[in-house]
Amino acid sequence: xxxxxxxxxxxxxxxxxxxxxxxxxxxxxxxxxxxxxxxxxxxxxxxxxxxxxxxxxxxxxxxxxxxxxxxxxxxxxxxxxxxxxxxxxxxxxxxxxxxxxxxxxxxxxxxxxxxxxxxxxxxxxxxxxxxxxxxxxxxxxxxxxxxxxxxxxxxxxxxxxxxxxxxxxxxxxxxxxxxxxxxxxxxxxxxxxxxxxxxxxxxxxxxxxxxxxxxxxxxxxxxxxxxxxxxxxxxxxxxxxxxxxxxxxxxxxxxxxxxxxxxxxxxxxxxxxxxxxxxxxxxxxxxxxxxxxxxxxxxxxxxxxxxxxxxxxxxxxxxxxxxxxxxxxxxxxxxxxxxxxxxxxxxxxxxxxxxxxxxxxxxxxxxxxxxxxxxxxxxxxxxxxxxxxxxxxxxxxxx
Amino acid sequence: xxxxxxxxxxxxxxxxxxxxxxxxxxxxxxxxxxxxxxxxxxxxxxxxxxxxxxxxxxxxxxxxxxxxxxxxxxxxxxxxxxxxxxxxxxxxxxxxxxxxxxxxxxxxxxxxxxxxxxxxxxxxxxxxxxxxxxxxxxxxxxxxxxxxxxxxxxxxxxxxxxxxxxxxxxxxxxxxxxxxxxxxxxxxxxxxxxxxxxxxxxxxxxxxxxxxxxxxxxxxxxxxxxxxxxxxxxxxxxxxxxxxxxxxxx
Amino acid sequence: xxxxxxxxxxxxxxxxxxxxxxxxxxxxxxxxxxxxxxxxxxxxxxxxxxxxxxxxxxxxxxxxxxxxxxxxxxxxxxxxxxxxxxxxxxxxxxxxxxxxxxxxxxxxxxxxxxxxxxxxxxxxxxxxxxxxxxxxxxxxxxxxxxxxxxxxxxxxxxxxxxxxxx
Numbered sequence: 120x121x122x123x124x125x126x127x128x129x130x131x132x133x134x135x136x137x138x139x140x141x142x143x144x145x146x147x148x149x150x151x152x153x154x155x156x157x158x159x160x161x162x163x164x165x166x167x168x169x170x171x172x173x174x175x176x177x178x179x180x181x182x183x184x185x186x187x188x189x190x191x192x193x194x195x196x197x198x199x200x201x202x203x204x205x206x207x208x209x210x211x212x213x214x215x216x217x218x219x220x221x222x223x224x225x226x227x228x229x230x231x232x233x234x235x236x237x238x239x240x241x242x243x244x245x246x247x248x249x250x251x252x253x254x255x256x257x258x259x260x261x262x263x264x265x266x267x268x269x270x271x272x273x274x275x276x277x278x279x280x281x282x283x284x285x286x287x288x289x290x291x292x293x294x295x296x297x298x299x300x301x302x303x304x305x306x307x308x309x310x311x312x313x314x315x316x317x318x319x320x321x322x323x324x325x326x327x328x329x330x331x332x333x334x335x336x337x338x339x340x341x342x343x344x345x346x347x348x349x350x351x352x353x354x355x356x357x358x359x360x361x362x363x364x365x366x367x368x369x370x371x372x373x374x375x376x377x378x379x380x381x382x383x384x385x386x387x388x389x390x391x392x393x394x395x396x397x398x399x400x401x402x403x404x405x406x407x408x409x410x411x412x413x414x415x416x417x418x419x420x421x422x423x424x425x426x427x428x429x430x431x432x433x434x435x436x437x438x439x440x441x442x443x444x445x446x447x448x449x450x451x452x453x454x455x456x457x458x459x460x461x462x463x464x465x466x467x468x469x470x471x472x473x474x475x476x477x478x479x480x481x482x483x484x485x486x487x488x489x490x491x492x493x494x495x496x497x498x499x500x501x502x503x504x505x506x507x508x509x510x511x512x513x514x515x516x517x518x
Numbered sequence: 519x520x521x522x523x524x525x526x527x528x529x530x531x532x533x534x535x536x537x538x539x540x541x542x543x544x545x546x547x548x549x550x551x552x553x554x555x556x557x558x559x560x561x562x563x564x565x566x567x568x569x570x571x572x573x574x575x576x577x578x579x580x581x582x583x584x585x586x587x588x589x590x591x592x593x594x595x596x597x598x599x600x601x602x603x604x605x606x607x608x609x610x611x612x613x614x615x616x617x618x619x620x621x622x623x624x625x626x627x628x629x630x631x632x633x634x635x636x637x638x639x640x641x642x643x644x645x646x647x648x649x650x651x652x653x654x655x656x657x658x659x660x661x662x663x664x665x666x667x668x669x670x671x672x673x674x675x676x677x678x679x680x681x682x683x684x685x686x687x688x689x690x691x692x693x694x695x696x697x698x699x700x701x702x703x704x705x706x707x708x709x710x711x712x713x714x715x716x717x718x719x720x721x722x723x724x725x726x727x728x729x730x731x732x733x734x735x736x737x738x739x740x741x742x743x744x745x746x747x748x749x750x751x752x753x754x755x756x757x758x759x760x761x762x763x764x765x766x767x768x
Numbered sequence: 769x770x771x772x773x774x775x776x777x778x779x780x781x782x783x784x785x786x787x788x789x790x791x792x793x794x795x796x797x798x799x800x801x802x803x804x805x806x807x808x809x810x811x812x813x814x815x816x817x818x819x820x821x822x823x824x825x826x827x828x829x830x831x832x833x834x835x836x837x838x839x840x841x842x843x844x845x846x847x848x849x850x851x852x853x854x855x856x857x858x859x860x861x862x863x864x865x866x867x868x869x870x871x872x873x874x875x876x877x878x879x880x881x882x883x884x885x886x887x888x889x890x891x892x893x894x895x896x897x898x899x900x901x902x903x904x905x906x907x908x909x910x911x912x913x914x915x916x917x918x919x920x921x922x923x924x925x926x927x928x929x930x931x932x933x934x
Contacts, residue, residue, distance in 0.1 A: 171603060171605075172602055174677060175668065234664070234678075234694030245644075247643035250640055253642070458671060458673055467611070470673065472609075
């Protein structure tokens with residue numbers, strides 16, 4: 120067995136103006152996001168676009184994206200620890216810290232959007248264990264603790280042999296977590312857009328794709344910040360993974376809609392999403408399918424573009440764009456479609472029965488969402504500065 | 519390499535401190551984690567199940583308007599016209615048969631299901647069903663996540679989107695929590711089987727009982743007798759929720 | 769083993785901000801108000817003071833415990849006991865008055881606000897609960913607007929058509 124030279128990790132040391140401006144910029148956006156949340160808390164949700172028809176809005180799109188991406192970002196560490204793919208081991212620490220950072224950002228948005236965020240203590244001490252939401256609170260906070268432990272075990276050289284079982288625990292936990300996140304919607308029998316067992320595995324595959332896309336972007340950024348070597352051959356492997364995961368998401372979307380189309384009772388809903396839903400239809404075909412699934416697949420697999428890291432970056436950005444569109448359609452489109460309480464009747468009321476729910480996001484929701492994303496990125500960038508997370512270099516493969 | 523490990527060994531105090539801190543933190547948090555509440559009430563009578571029987575054949579549009587007004591007067595909420603964030607504990611629904619064009623009006627409120635999805639999904643157990651069948655929101659524990667609103671098949675719940683000032687003593691309601699029809703629980707607790715919810719009071723003039731309140735589990739109650747005689751439908755019956763509000767004429 | 773200097777610097781920065789922030793906030797506040805000169809509260813005695821639910825000293829210490837316990841019994845079990853009910857407290861300590869004399873929780877003379885402002889213990893009861901007793905006419909005045917607003921558009925149009933003349 121050939122002995123590999125031990126991988127060396129080091130904190131990033133860059134101190135350029137560019138680096139500090141980036142951090143300060145991120146911190147400012149995060150602060151503005153928290154101020155927006157405070158304003159929402161003081162004034163009440165009437166300043167947002169959310170209403171009694173569309174009760175979850177843009178903040179939830181951002182939050183669920185971050186949470187799903189967080190569980191997916193842990194993939195590379197799992198590939199190394201659980202599946203024994205040693206070639207991903209240098210990236211395992213960064214994978215873990217990114218998972219923690221993204222989850223913290225997503226959880227922050229979710230908690231700050233609550234009608235009574237000061238009752239967080241109530242949420243953490245009163246549990247209705249029949250509620251998947253309650254389980255998710257435990258799963259999210261447990262994820263942070265478990266991945267922190269996993270990261271420490273990876274970093275503490277004498278504890279290294281425990282990193283494999285810890286990696287397995289983290290891997291299983293994050294599968295349960297993502298299943299729980301998908302089930303938030305999948306368990307809702309009342310709405311035609313949800314009520315499907317397919318949502319849980321679909322969210323798992325979405326987490327693979329979204330998490331990897333975020334991972335690729337932040338990996339390249341982190342290496343560039345400190346001008347460390349990141350050879351294109353390393354990225355080729357990630358490129359292939361992103362291609363497989365994006366294709367997987369596309370598969371699940373196709374199966375989901377085809378299944379719904381087979382039931383006549385779902386035709387109104389499918390017509391809404393696929394043809395007559397205005398913004399939702401546009402987002403579905405143009406952004407989710409076109410820009411988020413098909414174009415990235417072209418960019419990733421086109422023979423002439425292999426080895427180009429810039430097309431990988433663009434593909435990752437497109438996957439993320441498609442992710443937001445997909446979650447917007449699931450979360451908001453699913454609520455906008457009216458409940459079918461009186462089949463066979465045309466319904467009218469003062470409570471917007473029988474009509475498509477209107478929703479247009481307000482500035483506060485955008486600010487809160489961006490605040491969460493920048494908090495997550497900021498946590499990751501600060502962590503790699505104070506802890507030896509980043510490998511000193513990833514040169515071209517020697518074997 | 520050897521020196522690094524040696525330095526680690528020379529810091530037992532730090533390790534002890536960390537162990538102690540972790541143990542202390544766990545001891546402090548553990549009792550809190552045990553404080554979860556189940557979603558069932560305990561002391562109210564187990565045999566009762568309050569319900570409503572609504573005869574839509576006997577309700578004109580003006581009657582249903584009167585119901586909605588009465589609920590607002592009783593509880594101090596206001597239905598703002600065309601406002602997507604306005605509360606609506608009870609609403610007038612106009613049904614037009616898609617084929618025949620026949621029209622009818624009915625009042626729609628929380629259906630007080632026996633198997634409420636809103637209770638299943640509430641993370642804190644704030645949405646709960648009392649032993650007598652009334653489904654309520656415990657606004658002391660509600661964190662305002664609105665998940666129950668997503669889960670309700672009847673769109674019965676409203677979220678309060680702004681600061682409120684003029685609440686009535688019988689109906690505490692405030693920003694950031696979720697609310698819905700309480701079956702006039704303050705009247706029920708006071709009058710029991712003789713209670714008349716505000717909506718029923720508004721339309722039951724002159725001896726007719728277009729909206730009948732009573733104990734569904736008592737075979738001798740007026741509501742049970744009427745159900746036996748004339749039958750009624752449950753909305754979205756296929757979902758198996760067994761609502762306590764039944765409709766005649768649909 | 770040397771601790772990471774970046775980590776040390778970060779911790780120092782956080783400590784500096786954490787220590788100086790309260791001081792800066794106090795300094796900012798001092799200019800605006802009469803800092804340090806809050807009057808000792810003297811909430812008025814209600815008319816029926818002899819029949820208070822518990823002795824004054826007990827109430828001062830434990831009124832929150834009674835309220836917290838009672839609210840669970842009321843909401844979860846439907847027990848609307850007059851003794852510890854919040855409505856009962858308000859009926860005695862801030863009973864119904866003429867419109868001009870009504871005291872709301874925002875006023876410093878409100879029975880609950882007088883002590884809670886002094887002790888700086890923020891309560892959120894009155895975000896939901898009525899903070900004053902109301903006579904039945906005052907109650908119906910509050911809710912009268914509901915009738916005015918409830919005309920459905922259809923009924924309104926019908927009335928308009930009829931008024932325009934058949």
